[in-house]
Amino acid sequence: MQTPVLYIVIPCYNEEAVLPITAPLFLEELTLLKTEKLISDDSRIMFVNDGSKDKTWEIITDLSKQDKSYVGVCLSRNRGHQNALLCGLMEAKDLADITISIDCDGQDDIKAMTEMVKEYHTGCEVVYGVRSKRDTDTFFKRFTAESFYRLLNSMGAEVVFNHADYRLVSSRVLKEFSNFKEVNIFLRGMIPMVGFKSTSVYYERHERIAGESHYPLRKMLALAFDGITSLSIKPIRIITGIGIFVSLLSFIFIIYTLIRYFTGNTVEGWASTSSIICFLCGVQILSLGIIGEYIGKIYLETKGRPRFIVSERTYDEDSDC
Numbered sequence: 001m002q003t004p005v006l007y008i009v010i011p012c013y014n015e016e017a018v019l020p021i022t023a024p025l026f027l028e029e030l031t032l033l034k035t036e037k038l039i040s041d042d043s044r045i046m047f048v049n050d051g052s053k054d055k056t057w058e059i060i061t062d063l064s065k066q067d068k069s070y071v072g073v074c075l076s077r078n079r080g081h082q083n084a085l086l087c088g089l090m091e092a093k094d095l096a097d098i099t100i101s102i103d104c105d106g107q108d109d110i111k112a113m114t115e116m117v118k119e120y121h122t123g124c125e126v127v128y129g130v131r132s133k134r135d136t137d138t139f140f141k142r143f144t145a146e147s148f149y150r151l152l153n154s155m156g157a158e159v160v161f162n163h164a165d166y167r168l169v170s171s172r173v174l175k176e177f178s179n180f181k182e183v184n185i186f187l188r189g190m191i192p193m194v195g196f197k198s199t200s201v202y203y204e205r206h207e208r209i210a211g212e213s214h215y216p217l218r219k220m221l222a223l224a225f226d227g228i229t230s231l232s233i234k235p236i237r238i239i240t241g242i243g244i245f246v247s248l249l250s251f252i253f254i255i256y257t258l259i260r261y262f263t264g265n266t267v268e269g270w271a272s273t274s275s276i277i278c279f280l281c282g283v284q285i286l287s288l289g290i291i292g293e294y295i296g297k298i299y300l301e302t303k304g305r306p307r308f309i310v311s312e313r314t315y316d317e318d319s320d321c
């Protein structure tokens, strides 16, 4: 097999504190892979600036001037991690044979790339990076993150446990993936849908080298909710189930009330009546809310707006980097 061109795709949002530290680490790994003849000399590190408000883009353009291994794409505004990553992957799919996506904060073990590329050479088109331990995460982060994967799987969104977006994907898979046109994207749940031979490599997750996390609990919950409602209709099924169950209970209750009425025991139970009304109101509003979520998604999908807009590149779009 010819040595493949690798593009390492790295979304960056307000990462001026960490980029100057991690960029050379990525280059080091790229050079190592080149010297081991695992990848071609045309391989690159592609930073995607997700509308940062700090000096991130300046740092990326400087890097691209220093070394031609660094290239950069700039989004016209902040679109969030998933869209920024998608943009990088879509840019890279025509330039590379394989891509590895990774965060720019050095939390994921950069050295695991060697194993990923080796797995590609054995015929795997997708290689998932899976966190073997989370010792450096706080108990709270570990608990919420692991509950996140359990919740996703129990709700029918199939994801690889403890795999975030550190993964090798071949351009062949990405070309097929580009036919997935939805705007509500959750890459780690969608890539497995494409299929092809896949495997996992395990690594230890470190602490962030510098800067702050952009994924507080609030955003993680939003991501989990997005993942579930984008990938599965199980919540609607659960609501239907609850609806049937509650209706059945109400039916039994009506029979009970009628029996009491005909036996002359019609003592008005204010507490039970009002609690039932409250309960049903609650269930209905919740159900409407969840159904509304799906309708909202349909609304967004029908508009088919672009998922990202590139404003600048450090390379010429039509030529090879």
Ligand code: UDP
Pocket: 010, 011, 012, 013, 014, 015, 050, 078, 079, 080, 081, 084, 102, 103, 104, 105, 107, 212, 213, 214, 215
């Ligand atoms: N990120 C991005 N756009 C955003 C938020 C984050 O491109 O709106 C990038 C960020 O620069 C980093 C990656 O997504 O490379 C993961 O973010 P972070 O490390 O803050 O999340 P955590 O690892 O704490 O879950």
Ligand code: MG
Pocket: 103, 105, 107, 208, 213
């Ligand atoms: Mg991080």
